Amino acid sequence: MSFDAIDTWWWPFVFILIAGWAATDGWRFLGVYLGGKLSEESDLLVFVRCVATALVAAVIANLVVFPGGALADSPLLLRIVAAIIAFSAYLLTRKNILLGILAGEAVLLSGLFLL
Amino acid sequence: MSDNAKSEPQRAEHQQGEGRAYWYLRGVLRSFSVPGLVLTSAFIGFASLARDAGLSLVQTVFMTGMIWALPAKVVLVGAILAGSSLPATALAVALSSVRLAPMVVALMPEMRTPRTRPWVLYLLSHFVAITSWVLAMESLRSVPREMRTTYYAGLGSTLVLANMIVVALVFLLASHLPPQVSAALFFLTPIYFLTSLWGSARERAGHVAMILGLASGPLFRLLMPGFELLAAGLIAGGAAYAWHRAQRRKEVVG
Known part of the structure; x- marks a missing residue:
């Protein structure tokens, strides 16, 4: 029952709906249901924010350390150095996101063309 | 009003x-x-x-x-x-x-x-x-x-x-x-989130959670592949929350 298993026009869409839509919006709807029970000042919400932030941070780190696509062919050290420089530039420029991104991309691209 | x-x-x-x-x-x-x-x-x-x-x-x-x-x-x-x-x-x-x-x-x-x-x-x-x-x-x-x-x-x-x-x-x-252009486009996502997530934190515990989460994502990917995000969220997020509680207790006592 893979994506190519049934040779009709509609099967890929059913596959995307079950494996994609249900698997993501299910969590979102659960979040609305549970979020309705918490107030904004609740201490439990600090915990939930901590978990959500740590999860997103883990996604970020894995995108840098174990990337997919064209980025997978670049050296790991180059990606880590570029990410550290991006974050340092962001902090040094008083939290300017654009300058942070430009610094990181500049390091990555020069590394890719020079190495 | x-x-x-x-x-x-x-x-x-x-x-x-x-x-x-x-x-x-x-x-x-x-x-x-x-x-x-x-x-x-x-x-x-x-x-x-x-x-x-x-x-x-x-x-x-x-x-x-x-x-x-x-x-x-x-x-x-x-x-x-x-x-x-x-x-x-x-x-x-x-x-x-x-x-x-x-x-x-x-x-x-x-x-x-x-x-x-x-x-x-x-x-x-x-x-x-x-x-x-x-x-x-x-x-x-x-x-x-x-x-x-x-x-x-x-x-x-x-x-x-x-x-x-x-x-x-x-x-x-x-x-x-x-390939270099595709690589640069893929790299935009993590470095953008790296900077913006820091700015969106509500309390210091958010920064602690972010730093611990960054470190634990790849670590748990190696230790328990498939469950790394769940583990990173609960363990790193839980530790940040424990830090938050400890800080507040210190404020109340001190």
């Missing part, structure tokens, strides 16, 4: 009527920003990934509208490429998306008023993904509470629709990108 509005219900209603369109538009405009631009670049990278995987334009646009969260879509395309079965693919996508639940839980109390209808929140929750969440956590504080759902509707729907169009355009227009 609220007493005043209550004593003049008609005027209050009129102001609200004007306010809805204004705040919707403010939300729409917020999506045309550096974060929105970065997300669009990431979607250019994703669309070329999907095209290389043999997906059609309609399938990829459909996927963008229905799933929306980029990491979940990357996992889905990866599973399709690997020829995974439907249950295995659904499990992988679901595991990569657990974070959506706590993100929505954290966001809902910011948007909700006692009069907000539940279906509005369920509908709006579909727009939750990292970019719109970070943008909302940053900007909702400066939006009047009554207008926050409207604002987020403008922000979220514009991001989704604009990127569905971008995905279609990449399929129609782009020839194969040079």
Whole structure:
């Protein structure tokens, strides 16, 4: 029952709906249901924010350390150095996101063309 | 001020009527920003990934509208490429998306008023993904509470629709990108989130959670592949919360 298993026009869409839509919006709807029970000042919400932030941070780190696509062919050290420089530039420029991104991309691209 | 509005219900209603369109538009405009631009670049990278995987334009646009969260879509395309079965693919996508639940839980109390209808929140929750969440956590504080759902509707729907169009355009227009350009586009997503997540933190514990989460993501990927996000969220997030409690106790005592 893979994506190519049934040779009709509609099967890929059913596959995307079950494996994609249900698997993501299910969590979102659960979040609305549970979020309705918490107030904004609740201490439990600090915990939930901590978990959500740590999860997103883990996604970020894995995108840098174990990337997919064209980025997978670049050296790991180059990606880590570029990410550290991006974050340092962001902090040094008083939290300017654009300058942070430009610094990181500049390091990555020069590394890719020079190495 | 609220007493005043209550004593003049008609005027209050009129102001609200004007306010809805204004705040919707403010939300729409917020999506045309550096974060929105970065997300669009990431979607250019994703669309070329999907095209290389043999997906059609309609399938990829459909996927963008229905799933929306980029990491979940990357996992889905990866599973399709690997020829995974439907249950295995659904499990992988679901595991990569657990974070959506706590993100929505954290966001809902910011948007909700006692009069907000539940279906509005369920509908709006579909727009939750990292970019719109970070943008909302940053900007909702400066939006009047009554207008926050409207604002987020403008922000979220514009991001989704604009990127569905971008995905279609990449399929129609782009020839194969040079590998360095694709790599640079893929790299935009993590470094954008790296900077913006720091700025969206509500309390110091958010920064602690972020640092611990960054370290534990790759660590748990090696220790327990498939469950790394769940483990990183609970352990790193739990540790940050414990730090938060310890700090507060110190403040109370000291």
